[in-house]
Amino acid sequence: MLEYQAPERDLEFLLFDLFEVQKAWQDIPAFADFTDDLIRAVISEGGKLAREVMTPISQQADAEGSRWEDGVVTAPSGFREAYDQLAGGGWLGLSGNPEYGGQGMPKLLGCLLEEMFWGSNTNLYLYATLTVGASICIDAHGTEEQKSLYLPMLYSGQWSGAMDLTEPQAGTDLGIIRTKAEQAADGTYRISGTKIFITAGEHDLTENIVHLVLAKLPGAPDGTRGISLFIVPKYLPNADGSPGERNGVASGSIEEKMGVKGSATNVMNYDGAVGYLVGEENSGLACMFTMMNYERLSVGLQGLGAGELAYQQAVRYARDRLQGRAPGGPQNPDGTADSLLVHPDVRRMLLTIRAYTEAGRAFAMLVGLTLDRGKYADDRDSQALSELLTPIAKAYLSDKGFESAVLAQQVFGGHGYIKETGVEQIVRDTRIAQIYEGTNGVQALDLVGRKVLRDGGRVLKRFVEYMSGETVPDRYRDALSAEFDRLGKVTESVLARSGDDVDLPGAVSTDYLELAGLTIYAWLWARMVEVAGDDAFGQAKQQTADFFFARLLPKTLALEQSIYADSSAVMAMNDTTF
Numbered sequence: 109m110l111e112y113q114a115p116e117r118d119l120e121f122l123l124f125d126l127f128e129v130q131k132a133w134q135d136i137p138a139f140a141d142f143t144d145d146l147i148r149a150v151i152s153e154g155g156k157l158a159r160e161v162m163t164p165i166s167q168q169a170d171a172e173g174s175r176w177e178d179g180v181v182t183a184p185s186g187f188r189e190a191y192d193q194l195a196g197g198g199w200l201g202l203s204g205n206p207e208y209g210g211q212g213m214p215k216l217l218g219c220l221l222e223e224m225f226w227g228s229n230t231n232l233y234l235y236a237t238l239t240v241g242a243s244i245c246i247d248a249h250g251t252e253e254q255k256s257l258y259l260p261m262l263y264s265g266q267w268s269g270a271m272d273l274t275e276p277q278a279g280t281d282l283g284i285i286r287t288k289a290e291q292a293a294d295g296t297y298r299i300s301g302t303k304i305f306i307t308a309g310e311h312d313l314t315e316n317i318v319h320l321v322l323a324k325l326p327g328a329p330d331g332t333r334g335i336s337l338f339i340v341p342k343y344l345p346n347a348d349g350s351p352g353e354r355n356g357v358a359s360g361s362i363e364e365k366m367g368v369k370g371s372a373t374n375v376m377n378y379d380g381a382v383g384y385l386v387g388e389e390n391s392g393l394a395c396m397f398t399m400m401n402y403e404r405l406s407v408g409l410q411g412l413g414a415g416e417l418a419y420q421q422a423v424r425y426a427r428d429r430l431q432g433r434a435p436g437g438p439q440n441p442d443g444t445a446d447s448l449l450v451h452p453d454v455r456r457m458l459l460t461i462r463a464y465t466e467a468g469r470a471f472a473m474l475v476g477l478t479l480d481r482g483k484y485a486d487d488r489d490s491q492a493l494s495e496l497l498t499p500i501a502k503a504y505l506s507d508k509g510f511e512s513a514v515l516a517q518q519v520f521g522g523h524g525y526i527k528e529t530g531v532e533q534i535v536r537d538t539r540i541a542q543i544y545e546g547t548n549g550v551q552a553l554d555l556v557g558r559k560v561l562r563d564g565g566r567v568l569k570r571f572v573e574y575m576s577g578e579t580v581p582d583r584y585r586d587a588l589s590a591e592f593d594r595l596g597k598v599t600e601s602v603l604a605r606s607g608d609d610v611d612l613p614g615a616v617s618t619d620y621l622e623l624a625g626l627t628i629y630a631w632l633w634a635r636m637v638e639v640a641g642d643d644a645f646g647q648a649k650q651q652t653a654d655f656f657f658a659r660l661l662p663k664t665l666a667l668e669q670s671i672y673a674d675s676s677a678v679m680a681m682n683d684t685t686f
């Protein structure tokens with residue numbers, strides 16, 4: 109059975125010791141009320157909700173799935189009550205705009221809470237994350253009227269959000285969507301077409317659903333410059349804000365999937381549905397990116413939460429399961445066998461999960477902090493850094509989350525393949541994080557193409573300089589400095605070769621993203637050990653860091669060599685030979 113405890117001690121360490129949040133926020137008056145005591149209370153309450161309300165209904169939701177009947181979608185049992193608790197406790201409006209009922213909480217805190225909610229129940233939290241994302245988009249690009257109407261309803265969880273982008277022929281390439289929008293005499297728009305794969309597009313958890321739909325106006329420019337964004341509510345709001353007439357938007361079916369079975373993934377049909385323009389005509393994709401960037405970090409946090417959940421199950425099992433004897437002789441002579449924890453290979457698996465998860469947590473918080481500083485302290489460097497780090501956060505956190513889930517399943521042996529233990533569910537539920545919200549391949553292209561090549565590697569170089577200037581323990585200094593040099597050299601090489609070799613960025617981007625991820629994690633491990641002290645907690649940090657430097661970081665050697673290969677290695681084969 110799945111059990112989950114929020115990693116409260118680690119969260120407090122990162123907030124108060126590593127990032128020293130009160131110092132980091134001192135020039136942000138909006139955060140003055142977030143005292144250490146308040147932060148501790150929020151972590152503790154969030155952890156309780158995750159443990160006591162969300163975790164116990166996770167496996168049942170997987171078994172039951174969402175159900176579709178005549179356009180009506182029913183979420184798994186227990187979801188409505190749990191969602192009401194998420195909403196009623198104010199957890200959906202945490203980082204929301206206080207002018208409209210949000211709590212204006214720092215993104216940094218939002219990240220750690222999201223990790224808990226994803227970890228404890230991915231299926232349920234999928235409904236919530238789309239709601240939070242929709243509110244961020246409307247807050248950034250909506251009219252005053254749209255904000256006053258929709259934001260309070262989304263923050264309170266009475267209404268939920270959905271993000272309607274994908275169509276059968278248009279996934280990664282949104283420039284070729286076919287959904288149409290035409291302006292009506294009253295200034296609103298009529299939306300027609302079909303979308304697929306719409307998470308939380310239809311369900312019974314809330315009284316209304318606010319779809320953010322991408323569509324094309326007649327005569328709009330081709331490609332991504334001709335896309336507009338519309339609010340399409342399931343029920344048209346009355347003047348007093350209550351849900352009124354049913355709009356022409358309905359679920360045609362839901363998908364049968366490998367995982368996240370409790371989250372309804374809908375085909376959505378729009379039959380002249382009333383839509384309200386968000387932002388300017390033809391500037392919809394830029395507006396949607398506000399939501400997509402939030403969702404990208406959030407999906408990275410899905411991977412992180414899964415890694416923590418997987419670790420907790422695997423350690424519990426490894427401790428209890430007696431199998432074989434330690435290489436150096438019995439450790440449990442009175443028992444039938446020793447615990448799995450004596451086997452070096454099992455320890456390797458557990459330490460790998462732990463090393464990626466704890467560094468990943470620090471990394472996610474760093475991204476949260478850069479977002480906060482960019483937004484509230486008007487700190488341009490932080491803003492640019494958050495843009496550089498977002499694709500890494502989405503892809504690297506979800507890749508490592510999935511890897512961790514598979515490793516945890518391996519620790520369970522055959523029992524990891526059996527439903528009862530719950531670990532196979534973590535594997536199935538986490539796999540999607542590498543695919544949706546822009547595949548991890550596309551995140552890597554974004555990193556290399558848009559974030560590194562476009563500015564000649566300027567933001568990356570500044571970040572490497574910043575990392576190099578931080579104090580780290582002697583034991584890691586040389587290794588870390590070699591990694592910074594490697595990342596610099598590899599970046600120069602990609603910059604120099606991409607002009608003549610147009611396929612190069614795409615050919616090396618996934619390896620480049622992993623190299624960047626490993627380098628950043630190495631720096632974070634060194635920094636964590638530097639500030640951790642030498643109590644039992646600090647010793648565990650050092651032991652995990654030692655493992656990371658000895659066993660995981662050397663992968664950069666192979667990645668470097670692979671990046672130096674030119675694109676012909678992947679481009680030479682004819683299409684017909686495949």
Ligand SMILES: Cc1cc2nc3c(=O)[nH]c(=O)nc-3n(C[C@H](O)[C@H](O)[C@H](O)COP(=O)(O)OP(=O)(O)OC[C@H]3O[C@@H](n4cnc5c(N)ncnc54)[C@H](O)[C@@H]3O)c2cc1C
Nearest residue numbers: 271272273274279280305306307373544545546547549550
């Ligand atoms: C469970 C689930 C939930 C989802 N939820 C939503 C949702 O709420 N809203 C929504 O709008 N969509 C949603 N999606 C859709 C999801 O975001 C897309 O499936 C995803 O972005 C990939 O698009 P695609 O499936 O069309 O793949 P394709 O775009 O066809 O890509 C196929 C492969 O080609 C690669 N590829 C494609 N283009 C390029 C390129 N230019 N360069 C390099 N490689 C490329 C991709 O990386 C991938 O490996 C969901 C999907 C699933 C399965």
